[in-house]
Amino acid sequence: MFSEINTKLIEIKGDLRKKQKFEAQIEDFQKEYKVVEERIAQLQKNYKSEEKDVTQLEKMTLKNLFALLSGTKDEKLSKEKQELIAAKHKLEEASKTKSEINKAILDLKNKLHTLNNVESSYKQLLSEKEKMIKASHSPHADKMFELSEQEGILKAYIQELEEAIVAGTRVKHDLLEAQTSLEKASNWGTFDMFGGGSISSFVKHQHLDEAEASIHKAQTSMRYFQKELLDIKEEAHLEIDISGMLKFADFFFDGFFVDMMVQGKINDSLEQTKSQLTKVSEILSDLTEQFEARKGEVETIGHERKELIESL
The missing domain is CATH 1.20.1330 (f41 fragment of flagellin, N-terminal domain)
Structure with a gap:
């Protein structure tokens, strides 16, 4: 009898720690999720700004015509396009990270759901333990x-x-x-x-x-x-x-x-x-x-x- 309840106590202790761990991880992921959302908002602004720069350079204005004739427009446009690609790349990377964090939160919530009753189960085991101690003459x-x-x-x-x-x-x-x-x-x-x-x-x-x-x-x-x-x-x-x-x-x-x-x-x-x-x-x-x-x-x-x- 002692061996059986000992095994149950060991298992329930593990489940209690798992629940605390999952709760802490969800909270930390949620904080990180907000930071990534803010970063994405900023990166979207940066991307639109870089896109605007490229569009303006591609328009044949008088200023751009002089730049083209002097051989500087292509160089500047190339640099702006590189910066646009870099901005797009960062935005894609951040969006990918956001998606991964969201999936991690959902997975943890599903795991947490299976441990909903762990506290009540632990209290019940403690009650059984107390009764066994009182009944035991050892x-x-x-x-x-x-x-x-x-x-x-x-x-x-x-x-x-x-x-x-x-x-x-x-x-x-x-x-x-x-x-x-x-x-x-x-x-x-x-x-x-x-x-x-x-x-x-x-x-x-x-x-x-x-x-x-x-x-x-x-x-x-x-x-x-x-x-x-x-x-x-x-x-x-x-x-x-x-x-x-x-x-x-x-x-x-x-x-x-x-x-x-x-x-x-x-x-x-x-x-x-x-x-x-x-x-x-x-x-x-x-x-x-x-x-x-x-x-x-x-x-x-x-x-x-x-x-x-x-x-x-």
Whole structure:
């Protein structure tokens, strides 16, 4: 009988922590959603402004005619078109992020719905526990339940650590892919600077496209990683700059089409990616250490409970 209720207590403790975790994640996602909405509104204004600039330049006014004759109009129009493409790209990126956040909120709400009655179930189990303690003549009953409570809390925390490690490993994988693509782009970019021609330029941009896709994936997985860290970073004693982690891809998407042709920009992006990879690896190392330590504590509790049962 004790074994059965112990198992239930461990499970319900895990469900209680899950509910708290989902609620915290939804709240954080909703805050982020508002920020993205504000960013989209600003980006839409920027895009319309850039579009207006291009349209005005394309009109054959007297001013534009003189610019055309002096050979400056095409150069200016090219720059304005690049800025228009960059504005459009940022807007598309932000809209994609908004859609992903919205989906994440809906998924969490569905998970939360399955845990609606977890508090009442926990109270019922506590009531059953109290009755069993009163009915038991064993002097060790209180200690047994205390150990099961500790085990339940630890197992729930271990599961959260494991989920955070999985999420962090996904980020690391995406960053490594981005690093590989940027290294290839950098190498081809160097070749391009020394007269590589149209082929080297094409290959360079092909690798930049791959890097862009990987960095978007990394930013998305970083967002989920950050949510997994919300409820454990204090317990795990982790010092993490969450806001900095979420904005890590800004260096890449800001001005991507305008100045990514410059070799220095590619190298800067590569260094930023390596920096984020180092940070994520350090956090994963700390989480793994915590995971192994907590597993050891669960084993210790298991041995203590076994010895208690054998002494009865």
